Amino acid sequence: MKDYLSLLIVVCLLTGCEQARFNDDITKAYGLPDRSAEYQDLITRDPKNLSEDELYNRVLTLWDTPYRELNLPTSAGTTHIIISGPADGETLILLHGMNADSTMWYPNVKALSKRYRVYAIDDILGPGKSKLDQAEDSIETVIDWYFEIFDTLKLEKTILVGASQGGWIATNLALSKPERFHKLILLSPAQTLTWLEPSVDILSNLLFAINPQRDGLRNNLATLSSNVDGIDQLYIDQFFRTITTASTSPLLMDMKPFDDKQLAALTMPVLFLVGDDDLFNNQDSVDRAIKIMPCVQAEIISDSGHFISVDQAELVNEKIVEFVATKQNQHLTTCKKII
Incomplete structure (x- = not known):
């Protein structure tokens, strides 16, 4: 005690x-x-009358596993982290996508927290509870900020899990200091393996971003998810608030696919999962990953869109757990080459 x-x-x-x-x-x-009664009360209230933090806390009622929130001071600002899972478990770091925050992991965190120590970090440049306190907002700032967090919390040889823009950031981190990461998991990473191709869905997203209206939200979500009805309404309410109030990511113009040399330098085991109706990835993404990455397990998940961790949450959770549980020497036997 x-x-x-x-x-x-x-x-x-x-x-x-x-x-x-x-x-x-x-x-x-x-x-x-x-404080559980306080959060339960948020569920019954009109989301239009809730603050951004209240909408965030409302989604945390879906977390369904022991957790705590930390607001960690850093040189770039205050970092908000949701921590769950056994203290002696292998460390998983979750990086969310653009126009999202750590609450997007609500379908995954319970399964991952059973065995692993999970740190879901709100991006300092995005929505959520992390707050940037300086003018600099480059990818270099983000990389330095993440490593400051890892150093402060003494997180060594961790496993990075990145979705969408979080996958692109995770790849940058893994390339910056590969010795710090045991494995890399990319879930429908945006602008990481291939360029975003023009499409009707892309145009629809752009038009919705310019003038987001509640009655057009379902159609917008349908460009990102193959199972809109499977997304919890609490998260939908928060997602709509985010896209109507959040600024465009300052990293958006920096995001471009990594070249062959960079991808070949990712020698740690990599799990690369994309949806069969993914806005940002396709068979070309998978083929390029298999061709260039030295130690990759790349798959297309059926009946899922860009929101792969929601559309096929149970399957994705199983694949992550299986991949993380695989011993390093077993991974090495399937690698094409070791650099």
Whole structure:
């Protein structure tokens, strides 16, 4: 108990005691305030009358696994992280997509947290609870910021999981300091293996971004998801608020596919999953990954769009867990070459 109280003091100093939020079981065990009723109340309220943070907390009622939130001070600003899973589990770092935040992992976090220590980080340049405190907003700033987080939390030899823009950022991180990462998992990464091809869906997304209207939201989601009805309404409400209020990502113009030399330098085991109706990837993406990456498992997941971690959550969760559980020497036996 004494050790726990010491840890709690450290957490309070880093984040503010009100920012350390625990699951009901931990709340009962240590007498911390039970705030679950507060979050449940958010579900019944009109989303139009909720703040961005309240909409965020509303989606966290779907988390369905023990977790806590940390607001970590960094040189770039305040970093918001949701932490779950066993403290001695292998570390998984989740990087969300553009126009999203860490709550997008609600269909995945329970399965991943059973065995692994999961850190879902809100991008400092995107929506969510992380707050940028400086004018610099380049990819170099983002890379330095992530490694500052990893150093502060003493996260070594971790597994990076990136979706959409998060996959592009994860690839940049893995190329920057490959020795820091054990494995790399890319879920429908945007502008990473191939260029985005013009299409009716792309045009539809652009038009919706210019003038987002609630009655056009379902059609917009249908360009990203093969199973819109499978997306929880709490997340849809938050997603709509985000795309109507968030600024365009400052990294958007920097995002371009990596060249052959860069992809060949990713010698750690890589899991590359894309949907068969993915806005940003296709068979060409998979073929290029298999041809160039030294140690890649690349697959197309049927009946899924760009929101692959939602459309086929159970299957994607299984593939991630299986991939992470595979021993390093077993991966090496299937690699084309070791550089």
